[in-house]
Amino acid sequence: MTQTLTLRRPDDWHLHLRDGAMLEGVIGDTSRTFARAIIMPNLVPPVVTTADAEAYRSRIMAALPEGHRFQPLMTLYLTEHTAPDDVARGKESGLITAVKLYPAGATTNSHGGVRDMNKAMPVLERMAEIGLPLCVHGEVTDPAVDIFDREAVFIETVLDPLRKRLPELKVTMEHVTTKDGIDYIRSAGKNLAGSITTHHLIINRNAILVGGIKPHYYCLPVAKREHHRLALRAAATSGDARFFLGTDSAPHVDPLKECACGCAGIYTSINTMSCLAHVFEEEGALDRLEAFTSLNGPAWYGLPANEERMTLVKRAEQVSFPAKIETGAGPVTVFDPMFPLYWDVA
Numbered sequence: 001m002t003q004t005l006t007l008r009r010p011d012d013w014h015l016h017l018r019d020g021a022m023l024e025g026v027i028g029d030t031s032r033t034f035a036r037a038i039i040m041p042n043l044v045p046p047v048v049t050t051a052d053a054e055a056y057r058s059r060i061m062a063a064l065p066e067g068h069r070f071q072p073l074m075t076l077y078l079t080e081h082t083a084p085d086d087v088a089r090g091k092e093s094g095l096i097t098a099v100k101l102y103p104a105g106a107t108t109n110s111h112g113g114v115r116d117m118n119k120a121m122p123v124l125e126r127m128a129e130i131g132l133p134l135c136v137h138g139e140v141t142d143p144a145v146d147i148f149d150r151e152a153v154f155i156e157t158v159l160d161p162l163r164k165r166l167p168e169l170k171v172t173m174e175h176v177t178t179k180d181g182i183d184y185i186r187s188a189g190k191n192l193a194g195s196i197t198t199h200h201l202i203i204n205r206n207a208i209l210v211g212g213i214k215p216h217y218y219c220l221p222v223a224k225r226e227h228h229r230l231a232l233r234a235a236a237t238s239g240d241a242r243f244f245l246g247t248d249s250a251p252h253v254d255p256l257k258e259c260a261c262g263c264a265g266i267y268t269s270i271n272t273m274s275c276l277a278h279v280f281e282e283e284g285a286l287d288r289l290e291a292f293t294s295l296n297g298p299a300w301y302g303l304p305a306n307e308e309r310m311t312l313v314k315r316a317e318q319v320s321f322p323a324k325i326e327t328g329a330g331p332v333t334v335f336d337p338m339f340p341l342y343w344d345v346a
């Protein structure tokens with residue numbers, strides 16, 4: 001008998017759609033499957049003001065394939081000069097779902113991010129007042145801190161002090177990659193949740209480095225040791241409402257990945273649900289997949305869960321995805337989980 005699983009249509013709480021030809025090339029892979037996604041603002045130049053977000057939202061809607069129903073949830077890129085009033089207007093109008101903190105230099109297009117958290121305090125205080133969540137790329141940028149320790153050090157030196165200073169601020173720790181991050185979220189009383197990517201549930205750092213250097217497994221935060229991956233799996237499949245899916249699908253054209261200084265980012269929009277069903281089945285937690293992809297995220301962001309349903313089917317034959325997608329900007333390699341996939345979106 002064919003195994004099927006029906007769940008509420010999922011959402012993606014951390015997504016890079018880019019702009020122009022890349023946006024046009026990738027958006028369908030998300031909007032085919034996901035009802036909503038939180039859209040990252042790290043364009044060049046970044047989405048800093050409500051007016052920028054409004055214009056970007058229009059470009060996204062214009063790029064949406066015919067017949068797809070999809071709602072982009074817009075974010076603002078926090079700078080040291082962000083105006084609290086503009087942020088408040090953005091939330092009030094319903095356009096802005098969250099503000100994004102990139103420590104300056106931490107990741108792709110983050111040079112305009114925050115260097116001195118004190119300078120961002122007026123905006124953060126206003127966000128705490130009006131209940132607008134802060135999404136964080138949780139890594140320090142101090143060159144003296146080892147890249148594998150940057151998340152843990154961020155929690156200790158930036159996130160925990162910030163949460164003590166502003167306990168009413170809702171913070172989403174995005175793309176959690178360590179057991180330290182999972183334990184910190186679990187230990188927090190309130191106002192803290194975490195998104196977990198598809199790929200961090202599947203790869204550890206060996207994927208990047210064993211048998212040759214594999215740029216298509218390189219992303220930030222970089223994949224960690226196996227015991228961290230196991231902690232992420234346990235959290236994602238636990239049903240704990242503080243953990244939900246944020247794919248962090250981050251397309252870069254192949255020439256920018258396959259070079260001496262390759263970009264960070266993994267493209268998973270096209271096969272995320274197949275990969276996740278595989279992972280949750282392995283963990284004996286298929287009954288908790290819906291919480292992770294479709295219930296916990298909306299509850300955290302104060303939005304209704306989607307009413308539409310999606311059915312996943314376990315095929316007898318392997319389900320195949322293209323090795324690359326072609327976009328007007330160039331080819332983008334698709335995440336290869338390194339095991340055969342059988343679950344398919346019906």
Ligand SMILES: NC(=O)N[C@@H](CC(=O)O)C(=O)O
Nearest residue numbers: 016107108219220250264265
């Ligand atoms: N995750 C990544 O490796 N890259 C993201 C940026 C980010 O989310 O840190 C990107 O924009 O390419």
Ligand SMILES: [Zn+2]
Nearest residue numbers: 107137220221
């Ligand atoms: Zn990030």
Ligand SMILES: [Zn+2]
Nearest residue numbers: 016040248250
């Ligand atoms: Zn990201």
